[in-house]
Amino acid sequence: MSVLAHVGGVVGGGSEAPQHPVTPASASRWRRLMPYLLLLPGGLWLTLFFAVPAVQLVATSLYDPNGSLATGYAMTWSWENYPKALQAYVTHFGRSFLYAGLATVLAVLLGYPLAYAIAQKAGRWKNLLLVCVVAPMFTSFLVRTLAWKTILSDNGWVVGLLRELHVLDADGRLLATPVAVVLGLTYNFLPFMVLPLYANLERLDGRLLEAASDLYATPLRAFTKVTLPLSLPGLVAGTLLFFIPAAGDYINARLLGTPNEYMIGNVIDSAFLVRLDYPQGAALSVLLMVAVLAMVFVYLRRAGTEEVL
DSSP: OHHHHHHHHHHTTOOOOOOOOOOHHHHHHHHHHHHHHHHHHHHHHHIIIIIHHHHHHHHHTTBOTTOBTTTBOOBOOOTTHHHHHHHHHHHHHHHHHHHHHHHHHHHHHHHHHHHHIIIIIOGGGHHHHHHHHHGGGGSOHHHHHHHHHHHTSTTSHHHHHHHHTTSSOTTOOSTTSHHHHHHHHHHHHHHHHHHHHHHHHTTOOHHHHHHHHHTTOOHHHHIIIIIHHHTHHHHHHHHHHHHHHHHTOOHHHHHHSOGGGOOHHHHHHHHHHTSOOHHHHHHHHHHHHHHHHHHHHHHHHHHOGGGGO
């Protein structure tokens, strides 16, 4: 019968491929390999566009500081580039972390009530309000910062109102001050704070708040004992997503401040693009990454790493 079937298949113009049954062992092997195959594209992307540039950046930071683009840079393993760069610009590091920290606190004070209102109280307006939060991101970062330069100008309505309320002196100003830089950082990165908080608060079970009310908890106590602890994952994620880019930003300080408000990002930008001092710029970049990673590590240890999940 098998010969007749084979002949019939040939006569019919087709042939059957030999079947290889899937054994339990091969199926188990594929199940073990599948997660790694799914990680492969992302792993290659991170290797090519993060790991390799990071290694190159570290190597550049160890070049001979006396070299130049004209004469070339020699790898001299100049570890002294790091203490020299830190000693020269320690003030800018401190200013960067101070401004980013103040902006993060301000973003929490503004973003938490906004995220809570959208998640729990907005009702049918929820999607519209989310679009309003995200809509500024559709505009160029540079254009948004220039808009704040107009809003905070000496002849703008904000300064005029503050002068009328005697918050500012008659010749007082906001532009070209640390206040303007912090406000710019807060505005530009605020969606990074609101969206993680909203995603967490939107899943909050309202029955828990009802139970707290049934147990005679005041609204403030229900917030501190129920809402705030359950929203900590979103709060931790939001503060990280906000603080990290804010600490390395240089656009806000350049457009809304003066050289007295320049952050470490401005120094790195100048080292690479103006002074062409690649070893110093790379050393400052590595120091900034290490400092931010150390602060994130300490923050996660205090907040609990599991909160991010």
